[in-house]
Amino acid sequence: MDVLLLALAVAAALYGVMYLVCVRATWCKSKRTLHGKTVIVTGGNAGIGKTTAVDLARRGARVILACRNKQRAEAAVCDIIKESGSNQVVYMQLDLASLQSVRSFAETFLKQESRLDILINNAALHIHGRTEDGFGMIFGVNHIVEINMSPSIKTVRAIRTELARSSLPIIKILNRPIIFLFFKDPVAGAQTTLHCALQEGIEPLSGCYFDNCTVMDLKANARDDATAKKLWEISERFCGLA
């Protein structure tokens, strides 16, 4: 009995430590309101993007969900309107796996909207395949047109979303208890995005890598200006901008 109690106490203590390290979120503290402001959230129909969109709509922003799937996006618009109490939420078609779609999204946006105050490049995926333009899917969608939200999980903070939806069903089932115990929910997971979008006074930190609302150190190769410049130039060329 004593051994069992000791084992339970050790397990509880270990979970406490893991909770503090992996699950506990630092909250976005900004009270900023966004009446009269326009925001784009790419991939705003699911996961962190959807939670972010609800928060921004509650603050009064006009929120544009830039999404690839009309049905999923329209369902999300209804949910967000219901949850936020704002009817300033609209869907615009955008498939980041197609540069043609990116260009026509930009044209439609410029025709229909008079301003853009916040752009949240949130959409991403983790599946194999090729984009319409022949790039590897992850490189094309997550990097070429989406570089703001890091797809890399620096520490063990994978957030409970649909990002791993392409995993084998058995893996999903086996992962469920781990995800439940050790992963943040999307509201906690959206806090860093909200902090970066809303917090006044952090403008000098533009371009830094944030995790849990805090600037993090980058590995040496991610701080290499020559590599960053080369990647930027190659990316511009691949997009047909240079």
Ligand SMILES: NC(=O)c1ccc[n+]([C@@H]2O[C@H](COP(=O)([O-])OP(=O)(O)OC[C@H]3O[C@@H](n4cnc5c(N)ncnc54)[C@H](OP(=O)(O)O)[C@@H]3O)[C@@H](O)[C@H]2O)c1
């Ligand atoms: N979850 C994590 O643990 C974690 C950790 C670190 C960073 N992140 C980053 O957080 C961001 C949001 O991820 P999430 O976890 O919320 O994932 P998610 O639940 O899978 O949501 C991803 C969103 O991106 C959209 N998307 C995917 N491919 C697209 C395309 N070609 N064109 C337009 N939209 C597309 C999806 O649309 P559909 O619904 O149509 O597929 C969905 O709305 C990503 O940038 C991810 O890298 C997540």
